[in-house]
Amino acid sequence: MLFNSLTFLVFLPVVFCIYWFVLHKNLLARNAFILIASYVFYGWWDWRFLGLIAFSTLVDYAIARSIDSSESQNRRKLLLLVSLVINLGLLGFFKYYNFFVDSWVEAFSSLGITMHTSTLNIILPVGISFYTFQTLSYTIDVYRGNLKASSNFIDFAAYVAFFPQLVAGPIERAINLLPQFASLKKFDEQQAISGINLILWGLFQKVVIADSCATYVNSIFDNYESMNSLSLILGAFYFAFQIYGDFAGYSNIAIGTARLLGFDLMRNFNYPYFSRDMAEFWRRWHISLSTWFRDYLYIPLGGSRGTKWMQLRNVLIIFMVSGFWHGANWTFVFWGLLHALFFIPMLLSAKNRNHLDQVAQNRLLPSIKELFQMIFTFGLATIAWVFFRAATIKEAFSYLKSIFTDVNFSVQYLNIERYSIEMLLIIFIFVLYEWFHREFEHPFHGRFKWIKIASVILMLLTLGVYSDHQDFIYFQF
Numbered sequence: 001m002l003f004n005s006l007t008f009l010v011f012l013p014v015v016f017c018i019y020w021f022v023l024h025k026n027l028l029a030r031n032a033f034i035l036i037a038s039y040v041f042y043g044w045w046d047w048r049f050l051g052l053i054a055f056s057t058l059v060d061y062a063i064a065r066s067i068d069s070s071e072s073q074n075r076r077k078l079l080l081l082v083s084l085v086i087n088l089g090l091l092g093f094f095k096y097y098n099f100f101v102d103s104w105v106e107a108f109s110s111l112g113i114t115m116h117t118s119t120l121n122i123i124l125p126v127g128i129s130f131y132t133f134q135t136l137s138y139t140i141d142v143y144r145g146n147l148k149a150s151s152n153f154i155d156f157a158a159y160v161a162f163f164p165q166l167v168a169g170p171i172e173r174a175i176n177l178l179p180q181f182a183s184l185k186k187f188d189e190q191q192a193i194s195g196i197n198l199i200l201w202g203l204f205q206k207v208v209i210a211d212s213c214a215t216y217v218n219s220i221f222d223n224y225e226s227m228n229s230l231s232l233i234l235g236a237f238y239f240a241f242q243i244y245g246d247f248a249g250y251s252n253i254a255i256g257t258a259r260l261l262g263f264d265l266m267r268n269f270n271y272p273y274f275s276r277d278m279a280e281f282w283r284r285w286h287i288s289l290s291t292w293f294r295d296y297l298y299i300p301l302g303g304s305r306g307t308k309w310m311q312l313r314n315v316l317i318i319f320m321v322s323g324f325w326h327g328a329n330w331t332f333v334f335w336g337l338l339h340a341l342f343f344i345p346m347l348l349s350a351k352n353r354n355h356l357d358q359v360a361q362n363r364l365l366p367s368i369k370e371l372f373q374m375i376f377t378f379g380l381a382t383i384a385w386v387f388f389r390a391a392t393i394k395e396a397f398s399y400l401k402s403i404f405t406d407v408n409f410s411v412q413y414l415n416i417e418r419y420s421i422e423m424l425l426i427i428f429i430f431v432l433y434e435w436f437h438r439e440f441e442h443p444f445h446g447r448f449k450w451i452k453i454a455s456v457i458l459m460l461l462t463l464g465v466y467s468d469h470q471d472f473i474y475f476q477f
Contacts, residue, residue: 001044003253004206011041016260020187027184031158034181034261038163042126049125052090057160059086060135061153064142068149076143083139091132094125096328127167129325133292135160138174140296147175155181164257168250170268170288177265185262194441197453198256201442204456205249208463209430212423213242221389224399232403239389240382241427244273247286252442271438273381273431274359276373278342279352281381289325293318308348315347316340326388331396335387342380358439426463 001008015037023030043050063083067076138159141147150156159178165171220227220235227235251268258265272284282290294303301314316337323336346352359374360366366374383400390396433452437443444453 001041003250003257004203007044011037012257012260019261025184027182028154030184031154031181034163035154035158035161038158038161038166041163042161042166045126052094052125052128053131053161054157056087056090056132056135057157059083060139060160061150061156064139064149065151067139067142080139080143084136087132087136091128094128130169130171131160131166133171133289134174137171137292137296138178141173141175147178150174150178152182162258162263164254164261164263165265168247168254169286170251170254170266171292172265172288177263180263188262191259191262195256195259197442197444198252198259200256200453200456200460201444202249202252202254202256204460205245205252205430207249208426208459209245210242210249212426212463213238213245216423217242217389221399224395224402227402228406229403232399232406236382236386236399238423240273240378240385241430243385243388244269245430267441271434273378274374274435274438275377276355276359276370277346277351277377278339278380279346280355281377282339282343283356289322293322297321304347311347312344315343319343331387331390331393334393334396335384338384338387342384426459 001011015033018033019030023033039050042053060083063079067079070076070079138147138156142149150159155178158181159172159174162172162177217235217239220231220238224232224235248269255265255267266288268286268288270284270287272281275281275284298314298318301317302310303314304311319336319340320333321336323332323334323339326332326335343352346354359370386399387393387396390399433443437445440446443456
C-alpha cells in the first residue's frame with residue numbers, strides 16, 4: 001500500500017478511528033489490531049510476502065528468548081549466529097542471488113570461458129532490508145544485554161511489522177519502539193497535530209518535489225548520450241532532489257502516521273543538503289541506517305580506535321557495505337566507495353567531527369565560507385548520485401564525461417510536459433522553506449504558519465494532479 005494513494009487515504013482514518021475510539025480500553029486488543037492492520041498494509045502488494053515476515057518474526061522471537069534465558073556464553077553466541085545466518089541468508093537469497101550468479105558468469109566470460117547457467121526469477125519482497133535489520137538489531141541487543149527479550153509475542157510481532165515504517169524505514173531499534181507497545185496510550189492532541197503536519201510536509205516532498213523531478217530525471221538519464229552539458233548537470237541536480245524528496249518524504253509520512261497512533265519514531269533526515277562536509281552529511285542523511293551501521297558494524301570492527309590503517313579499513317568496509325545494502329548492482333558499491341573516499345581525508349585530518357551544530361546557528365544567512373562549504377558538499381553528493389541512478393558504472397562515467405566534453409550550455413528541449421525553469425523555481429521555494437526552518441522538524445512553525453500550510457496544500461492540489469505518479473525509490477531496497 002502506498003502512502004500517496006487513495007487506498008491509504010481510506011486505510012489510515014479507519015485504523016485511527018478503531019485504534020482510538022473502539023479499542024481505547026484494551027492494550028492487547030490494540031496491539032493485535034496494529035499487527036493485523038500492518039499485515040493488511042504489507043500484504044496489499046503481495047500476500048505471499050507475509051509468510052516471510054512472519055517467519056523472521058518467529059525466528060527472532062524464539063532465539064532472543066533462548067539467548068535471554070541461557071547462562072552459557074557459547075550457547076548464546078551460537079544462537080546469535082543462527083539468527084544472523086537465517087536473517088542474512090534470507091536477505092542474501094532474495095536480494096543478491098541473481099546478482100552473484102550474473103557477476104560470476106560475467107567474470108568467467110571476461111576470461112573467455114563460457115558458462116551456461118540460469119538465474120531464478122526471484123521477486124524482491126518489499127522492505128526486506130529494513131525489517132531484517134530491525135529484527136537483527138533486536139537479537140543483537142538482547143545478546144549484548146542492552147535489552148530483555150520480549151515475552152509478549154503480539155507486542156514483538158507488532159514491533160517488527162509496524163506499518164508506518166515497515167517497508168522503507170526509519171529502521172527502528174527495539175530499545176526505543178518495542179517498549180512503546182507496553183503501555184495503553186492516551187490521545188494527545190498536540191502529538192496528533194504534529195503528526196498531521198509531518199504527513200503534509202512528507203507528501204509535499206514526495207508528490208511535488210520528488211515526482212515532479214522524476215519526469216526530468218528519467219528523460220535526461222534515459223537519453224543522456226544526446227544531452228548537452230547543461231541538461232546533464234540539471235539531470236544530476238534534479239535526481240539529488242528527487243531521491244531526497246522521495247526518501248525524506250516517506251520518512252516524514254511514516255513518523256507522522258506513527259504519531260497519530262501515539263508512537264514516536266526516530267528522525268531519519270535532518271536537512272542533509274545544508275551540510276558543510278561529507279561527515280556532517282552522513283549525520284543528517286538516512287540517520288537510522290548510518291547509526292545502525294555505526295553501532296552494529298563500525299564500532300565492533302574497532303571504529304576509530306587502533307592504527308590509521310585499521311581506521312581506513314573500517315571506513316571502507318562501512319561505506320561499501322552501506323552501498324551494497326542499497327541494491328544488487330556494482331553501481332551502489334561504487335557509490336559507497338566514492339563516499340568513503342570523500343570521508344577519508346577528514347578522518348586522516350581529524351576533521352570529521354567539526355560540524356556538530358546547525359549551520360548559521362541563530363543567524364538568518366550563512367557566511368561566505370559556510371555557503372561555499374554547503375555548495376561543495378552538495379556537489380560531491382550529486383556526483384555520487386549519478387552512480388546511484390545510472391544502470392551501470394560505465395554509463396555513470398560516460399554521463400559525467402559528457403558534462404565536460406559536450407560543453408554546451410544552451411537550453412535543450414527535453415520532450416517533456418513542463419519547462420525546466422518552473423521546476424527550478426519550485427525547488428528554490430522548497431530550499432527556502434527548509435532553510436528558514438532548519439532548526440525545526442518541519443516548516444510549519446513560527447509566523448505565517450497557516451499561510452505556509454495553505455501554500456503547500458495548494459501546490460499539492462495543483463502540481464500533484466499533473467505530477468507523474470512514482471513509487472517510492474527505496475521500496476526496491
